[in-house]
Amino acid sequence: MSLKIIADLCTGCSACEPECPNEAISEKKNIFIIDPDKCTECEGDYDTSQCVAVCPVDHCILPLAA
Amino acid sequence: MQSAAASYVSLDALKSNRNALAEPVEAPAHAGCGTSGGEGKASCGTSDGPDDMPADVWNKVKNHPCYSEEAHHHYARMHVAVAPACNIQCNYCNRKYDCSNESRPGVVSQKLTPEQAVKKVVAVASEIPQMTVLGIAGPGDSLASPKKTFETFRMLQEQAPDIKLCLSTNGLALPGLVDEICKYNIDHVTITINMVDPEVGAKIYPWIFWDHRRVTGVEAATILHQQQMLGLEMLTARGVLTKINSVLIPGINDEHLIEVNREVKKRGAFLHNIMPLISEAEHGTVFGLTGQRGPTAQELKAVQDACMGGANLMRHCRQCRADAVGLLGEDRSEEFTLDKIEEMEVVYDLDRRRSYQDRVEAERQAQHAAKVEALAATQDAGAADGIKVLVAVATTGGGRVNQHFGHADEFQIFEVSAGEALFVGHRRVDLFCQGGYGEDEKLPSIVTAINDCHAVLVSKIGACPRDELKTAGIEPVDNYVDEFIEKAALSWFADYTGRVARGETVHVARGDASIRQGAFTAAA
Numbered sequence A: 001m002s003l004k005i006i007a008d009l010c011t012g013c014s015a016c017e018p019e020c021p022n023e024a025i026s027e028k029k030n031i032f033i034i035d036p037d038k039c040t041e042c043e044g045d046y047d048t049s050q051c052v053a054v055c056p057v058d059h060c061i062l063p064l065a066a
Numbered sequence B: 001m002q003s004a005a006a007s008y009v010s011l012d013a014l015k016s017n018r019n020a021l022a023e024p025v026e027a028p029a030h031a032g033c034g035t036s037g038g039e040g041k042a043s044c045g046t047s048d049g050p051d052d053m054p055a056d057v058w059n060k061v062k063n064h065p066c067y068s069e070e071a072h073h074h075y076a077r078m079h080v081a082v083a084p085a086c087n088i089q090c091n092y093c094n095r096k097y098d099c100s101n102e103s104r105p106g107v108v109s110q111k112l113t114p115e116q117a118v119k120k121v122v123a124v125a126s127e128i129p130q131m132t133v134l135g136i137a138g139p140g141d142s143l144a145s146p147k148k149t150f151e152t153f154r155m156l157q158e159q160a161p162d163i164k165l166c167l168s169t170n171g172l173a174l175p176g177l178v179d180e181i182c183k184y185n186i187d188h189v190t191i192t193i194n195m196v197d198p199e200v201g202a203k204i205y206p207w208i209f210w211d212h213r214r215v216t217g218v219e220a221a222t223i224l225h226q227q228q229m230l231g232l233e234m235l236t237a238r239g240v241l242t243k244i245n246s247v248l249i250p251g252i253n254d255e256h257l258i259e260v261n262r263e264v265k266k267r268g269a270f271l272h273n274i275m276p277l278i279s280e281a282e283h284g285t286v287f288g289l290t291g292q293r294g295p296t297a298q299e300l301k302a303v304q305d306a307c308m309g310g311a312n313l314m315r316h317c318r319q320c321r322a323d324a325v326g327l328l329g330e331d332r333s334e335e336f337t338l339d340k341i342e343e344m345e346v347v348y349d350l351d352r353r354r355s356y357q358d359r360v361e362a363e364r365q366a367q368h369a370a371k372v373e374a375l376a377a378t379q380d381a382g383a384a385d386g387i388k389v390l391v392a393v394a395t396t397g398g399g400r401v402n403q404h405f406g407h408a409d410e411f412q413i414f415e416v417s418a419g420e421a422l423f424v425g426h427r428r429v430d431l432f433c434q435g436g437y438g439e440d441e442k443l444p445s446i447v448t449a450i451n452d453c454h455a456v457l458v459s460k461i462g463a464c465p466r467d468e469l470k471t472a473g474i475e476p477v478d479n480y481v482d483e484f485i486e487k488a489a490l491s492w493f494a495d496y497t498g499r500v501a502r503g504e505t506v507h508v509a510r511g512d513a514s515i516r517q518g519a520f521t522a523a524a
Helices: A050-054 B011-016 B055-061 B114-127 B146-159 B175-183 B217-237 B256-266 B286-290 B297-307 B338-343 B350-376 B440-449 B463-472 B485-501
Strands: A003-005 A025-028 A031-034 A061-063 B076-079 B131-136 B164-169 B188-192 B207-210 B213-216 B241-248 B271-276 B312-314 B389-393 B410-417 B420-428 B455-457 B475-477
Touching (some): A003 A050, A050 B213, B055 B241, B114 B131, B131 B188, B146 B164, B175 B217, B188 B217, B213 B217, B256 B271, B297 B420, B350 B485, B389 B485, B420 B485, B455 B485
Parallel strands (some): B131 B164, B188 B241
Antiparallel strands (some): A003 A061, B207 B213, B389 B410
8 A cells, every 4th residue: 555646736845755654755856756665654653644634735645556 | 931821812812802902002021113113103114213123123123124124225135945845724825836927925936955045045145245134935834844944044154144044934833943943043033924813714724734634624723823822922032033924815814913913012023014915816826716805905004004003014025935036026036046056156255245235234324314314304294184195106216216107117105194204015016118118008007006196206207108197196296306205205295285275186085006916026
């Protein structure tokens, strides 16, 4: 299970990066990407996925289709 | 630290106090200048001088363009966009949009790392020696990315020790970072406070990110409000000067801002800046999309006037971008893009900056003295019969009427009555004249922008716009060229009231004016 950032919607604001408990988020060409191998959707750490909660753009961060 | 928690505004107290707003507000002991400047006086944010405030406060504001109206004609500021993240969502903000032709808060062209930011500051400080102030204003919230913000300040303190540091914030993370702010000698902090009643706040802030979750509605606004008040009190207790920015949103917080003014003044705010909502559908903000309009010029002025005598009011804000460079009202950021500063050979010459600033200060004091002298020689209008009017002024600086009507991209607005000409704000307009030729289609927008004025003082004006202004009921005045603005305005006023008294002119009230949306950066 993992989340992904929709590149077209990402503003590159970086709000998500420091909130990730797994350090799964990094910057690439002015926008941010999630490493699916590290992402846990915050399960075990928080009630809600931190990146989704802090992201200023609706529907920018979605579950990665399996 | 004082016990801040005990002095929160309780909601019940606020509601029961609604009818008591006319009561005088007690000034905090350390206070700024508003209470010592004399009854009816403008404010520090506008034109107060060293006689109106304690020396330590004057030293902090005298060359800060945002904190001193007079200083903003002489000293420049810059913002570096190192803090793109934000911890709240505001209905008037959309971070996605950036047009280089557009200027409004929250918008930048290029975000910077702290290292890039420091390089840019040093480059600008070398090119523009009167740049005295460096602010971090986002483009998100400066305290939502505290590492980037304070790393920038730390490096700047080492490399450019003479530059004043300031930041602006929504206040949510402020209480936890006050110690850091003091550590880097940041002596000016701006907090955006749009409400002191969470019911009002819920209409402005859809959510905040707090304690690892997204909080919405009144709960979110309550937390934000408590953090803002606590942060303001903590800064006041430590002697940090604070400016409160409030966005005036008609129908949501217009009259409520008078309460905000009262509450922030009570907590020691130095300056209150009430700004018009910028709201256009193409900005993609919630308010833009729902058709929430911004205030008219008179609606803005009415709230600002109602707040005079509260905290000192700032009237010269241009609502600049989070990467603006230069004097307020101009933006030279295009000269200092990352590519360009990479190529610059930069030497930070502190002595050169100091001697340049000494000359700026001497010039400013000479101007100030000449103005005082000129005003002393100005005759009062005799029979003004309580008449009070607005006049628009075209000026290129120096406090004088010295700009061609067609060259003005903004007008200064003065409120004139018998014996007093008071600066009350700016009106941005599209450039009417390019290369000596007036563009007729632009004129109506200028009339709209100064439609509440009785006269416009200019150095020169063409025949066509002259006639059109007259038709609109605005008197074009070009016989006070190079006079100090206040003197020119009072002289015109004496002439005007004389004509009214003799029955040559009928005094009629003017209508309202519109505020130009999305003010643009300096014309290329």
